[in-house]
Amino acid sequence: xxxxxxxxxxxxxxxxxxxxxxxxxxxxxxxxxxxxxxxxxxxxxxxxxxxxxxxxxxxxxxxxxxxxxxxxxxxxxxxxxxxxxxxxxxxxxxxxxxxxxxxxxxxxxxxxxxxxxxxxxxxxxxxxxxxxxxxxxxxxxxxxxxxxxxxxxxxxxxxxxxxxxxxxxxxxxxxxxxxxxxxxxxxxxxxxxxxxxxxxxxxxxxxxxxxxxxxxxxxxxxxxxxxxxxxxxxxxxxxxxxxxxxxxxxxxxxxxxxxxxxxxxxxxxxxxxxxxxxxxxxxxx
Amino acid sequence: xxxxxxxxxxxxxxxxxxxxxxxxxxxxxxxxxxxxxxxxxxxxxxxxxxxxxxxxxxxxxxxxxxxxxxxxxxxxxxxxxxxxxxxxxxxxxxxxxxxxxxxxxxxxxxxxxxxxxxxxxxxxxxxxxxxxxxxxxxxxxxxxxxxxxxxxxxxxxxxxxxxxxxxxxxxxxxxxxxxxxxxxxxxxxxxxxxxxxxxxxxxxxxxxxxxxxxxxxxxxxxxxxxxxxxxxxxxxxxxxxxxxxxxxxxxxxxx
Numbered sequence: 001x002x003x004x005x006x007x008x009x010x011x012x013x014x015x016x017x018x019x020x021x022x023x024x025x026x027x028x029x030x031x032x033x034x035x036x037x038x039x040x041x042x043x044x045x046x047x048x049x050x051x052x053x054x055x056x057x058x059x060x061x062x063x064x065x066x067x068x069x070x071x072x073x074x075x076x077x078x079x080x081x082x083x084x085x086x087x088x089x090x091x092x093x094x095x096x097x098x099x100x101x102x103x104x105x106x107x108x109x110x111x112x113x114x115x116x117x118x119x120x121x122x123x124x125x126x127x128x129x130x131x132x133x134x135x136x137x138x139x140x141x142x143x144x145x146x147x148x149x150x151x152x153x154x155x156x157x158x159x160x161x162x163x164x165x166x167x168x169x170x171x172x173x174x175x176x177x178x179x180x181x182x183x184x185x186x187x188x189x190x191x192x193x194x195x196x197x198x199x200x201x202x203x204x205x206x207x208x209x210x211x212x213x214x215x216x217x218x219x220x221x222x223x224x225x226x227x228x229x230x231x232x233x234x235x236x237x238x239x240x241x242x243x244x245x246x247x248x249x250x251x252x253x254x255x256x257x258x259x260x261x262x263x264x265x266x267x268x269x270x271x272x273x274x275x276x277x278x279x280x281x282x283x284x285x
Numbered sequence: 286x287x288x289x290x291x292x293x294x295x296x297x298x299x300x301x302x303x304x305x306x307x308x309x310x311x312x313x314x315x316x317x318x319x320x321x322x323x324x325x326x327x328x329x330x331x332x333x334x335x336x337x338x339x340x341x342x343x344x345x346x347x348x349x350x351x352x353x354x355x356x357x358x359x360x361x362x363x364x365x366x367x368x369x370x371x372x373x374x375x376x377x378x379x380x381x382x383x384x385x386x387x388x389x390x391x392x393x394x395x396x397x398x399x400x401x402x403x404x405x406x407x408x409x410x411x412x413x414x415x416x417x418x419x420x421x422x423x424x425x426x427x428x429x430x431x432x433x434x435x436x437x438x439x440x441x442x443x444x445x446x447x448x449x450x451x452x453x454x455x456x457x458x459x460x461x462x463x464x465x466x467x468x469x470x471x472x473x474x475x476x477x478x479x480x481x482x483x484x485x486x487x488x489x490x491x492x493x494x495x496x497x498x499x500x501x502x503x504x505x506x507x508x509x510x511x512x513x514x515x516x517x518x519x520x521x522x523x524x525x526x527x528x529x530x531x532x533x534x535x536x537x538x539x540x
Binding site: 012015018019022023026027029030031033034042043044045046047048049050051052053054055056058059062063066067070071073074075077078079080081082083084085086087089090091094095096097098099100103104107111112113115116117118124127128130131132134136137138139140141142143144147148151152155159282283 | 310313314316317323326327328329330331332333334335337338339341342345346349350353369373376377380387388390391392393394395396398399401402405406409410412413414415416417418419421422423425426429430432433436439440443446447448449450451452453454456457458460461462463464465466469471472473474477495496497533534535536537538539540
């Protein structure tokens with residue numbers, strides 16, 4: 001456990017532990033108000049108050065509080081400074097800044113062009129697209145869960161997954177980016193036999209060409225789940241799908257399936273030692 | 286007449302302070318309207334905008350942290366030279382010889398970490414209250430841009446101490462750019478398009494094939510000039526649109 005506490009209390013890692021607690025607290029704060037609003041209804045007759053003093057005093061107090069926290073934090077804990085940069089001496093593990101450790105953790109499961117470039121781009125585009133994809137007019141301006149179950153669940157899945165990946169990348173990844181439990185020492189000489197295979201190999205396909213075809217089929221089949229779900233929704237909720245439109249549905253389904261592909265790939269890697277699902281001469285997925 | 290009374294009636298005092306602090310209705314409005322900084326606010330707001338349990342105050346705190354980072358950052362610039370010869374020594378000098386230098390550096394780093402967290406929490410609050418819905422769609426998009434800029438500001442600043450932590454964190458971060466499809470020399474279809482280590486997108490970012498002195502200068506300029514200016518531009522739009530869209534979102538009267 002000594003190793004774990006050492007990592008936990010490193011100056012740069014304290015904000016991460018803080019972030020976890022803050023995210024949990026604010027989720028509780030938001031959802032508890034949502035549950036209350038769902039149960040008792042929301043006050044729709046809101047009056048106005050003067051900005052001075054009712055808002056400015058809160059801003060003043062918040063400023064004081066934050067400045068006190070920052071001052072005490074800056075006096076008690078020093079920013080880290082290691083030895084001079086040396087391109088010929090690679091640290092092990094070499095970690096990205098903590099807010100990008102989600103991306104670095106994704107590198108375990110996907111090649112860099114997906115984990116480091118394509119997925120972050122989709123995350124940013126997907127976040128920007130939310131207001132144009134969510135057509136539900138309900139639940140504006142107050143906490144609510146019942147009014148917008150799907151939206152909150154999908155968003156929270158991505159949000160908490162991101163937080164979880166950062167936590168794993170910071171506290172559980174040691175030398176060689178191996179996974180270390182909190183009670184394990186970070187052993188730089190640890191050797192883990194890599195027994196990963198590609199998905200087509202697991203199914204007994206040995207030919208390079210047919211592996212490509214098989215893998216492509218699996219990926220295509222995965223995304224075609226969106227097509228089947230579309231047909232299902234069109235039958236069950238015709239009105240909803242008409243409002244949503246095909247283009248919006250395609251974007252939502254694609255982004256959603258791409259997001260869930262990450263935990264699925266994690267599952268395949270951890271339990272079945274799958275390296276790639278689809279192998280081609282140009283790229284591997 | 287007391288001295289204080291005399292001062293208050295002098296031309297100098299009256300030219301600076303146009304109204305008293307007496308708690309009257311017109312004065313409450315004057316406090317906001319006649320002050321260029323508080324003027325960001327309207328004179329009155331919806332009552333729930335003053336409820337900290339509803340707003341969490343994270344947007345405002347993020348802005349406060351941006352100001353803290355600007356002030357401490359400008360002071361740090363007096364002591365820092367963005368060249369491989371001096372950068373690390375300047376940080377050492379700052380830590381050991383400059384009065385309050387360590388404190389200054391600490392506050393800049395911790396405020397930066399905290400800002401990333403408060404931006405995320407602000408986004409969570411805005412999402413949970415459905416505040417991105419019409420007419421505020423575009424302001425959400427501006428907010429996502431500001432989130433990206435916050436991360437980039439923090440990332441570019443991470444290199445500047447020029448120690449092992451900085452160099453290798455940026456190496457890990459920028460190595461991913463090699464794998465950019467089409468534009469990176471290790472990305473899909475990169476070599477087919479003639480990408481090499483010394484002409485791809487990572488080379489553009491670093492000014493070299495590895496994290497070296499040109500990268501330090503590039504990140505410094507991005508960190509201190511380009512990205513803050515961009516962030517300020519987006520912030521202006523962000524705050525302006527909050528006002529124009531009727532303040533923070535509130536439940537419609539009928540649903």
